[in-house]
Amino acid sequence: MRIGFIGAGKVGTSLGIYFQNKGFHISGYYSRSSDSCIQSATRTESNCFNNLKQLSASSDIIFITTSDDQIDSIVKQLCEDSCLKPGQLIVHTSGALSSTILYPVKAFGCFTYSMHPLQAFADIDKSILDLPNTYFCIEGDNERISILEDILITCKNPYFQASSVQKILYHASACMLSNYLVTLIHNSLILMEDIQPDSSAAFKAMLPLVNSTIQNVLKFGTKDALTGPIARGDIETIKIQFEAISSSSKEQLPLYLCMAKETLKLASLSDLKDNSSANKLKVLIDSYL
Secondary structure (H helix, E strand, C coil): EEEECCCCHHHHHHHHHHHHHHCEEEEEEECCHHHHHHHHHHHHHCCCCCCCCHHHHHEEEEEEECCCCHHHHHHHHHHCCCCCCCEEEEEEECCCHHHHHHHHHHHHHHEEEEEEEECCCCCCCHHHHHHHHHEEEEEECCCHHHHHHHHHHHCCCEEEECCCCCHHHHHHHHHHHHHHHHHHHHHHHCCCCCCCCHHHHHHHHHHHHHHHHHHHHHHCCCHHHHHHHHHCCCCHHHHHHHHHHHCHHHHCCCHHHHHHHHHHHHHCCCCCCHHHHHHHHHHHHHHHH
């Protein structure tokens, strides 16, 4: 199977190098940026194609690894320029979009899929190192989906399937765990500024706490991993926190209150069985909202 990539950014380049290292033949890349196309082709010992027709003619599987907003226009161009041939697999790597955005290519006898690697691609070399432990979510036509499964099995990557309807909720979950976690860390460091203005040093101090929390969730699950003043029903501590944030870092208060409200719901499922404490905490949180 010859694999070609439309898009020579971090995702396309990382996957191309990874697949090549696992023994798959990379036909090459097509990109609006000739520099990135040449760089990706060089790293995968493949071709930098001048147009989509050249890439399609040399590929059995075409991965579209562009931004989500570009996928629709690429599909239109593939169809309008009659680039496709029967039996090709057209695969995009968007986390949010399903394979339905690729449906116009079915008119040419192609099969459509999405295959999303569940990891962040901030840096190509770091991403390549992370890919062996990455889960993939695949979705699309039942016919020939086994080809994508075989690729992941050969690479020894775990994977799961989702329906086209489930895809957007899957992506929202991933965003909450990845993107919003960065936002949460950023805001926690703002609260630390008066104590440690160097955010890098502050994060290093907090990192063991973050890592141990993740390990506890892995070992015990979310309900039993929860610790802290809300889980204990420590109303006075929570009240003092709200007052301190309100006076010194008011912009962070809405996020803190939102997290406190959701944490109270979680705590009520586990250690915080005292309805009186739970109700008092709810009243306290609502008084600041």
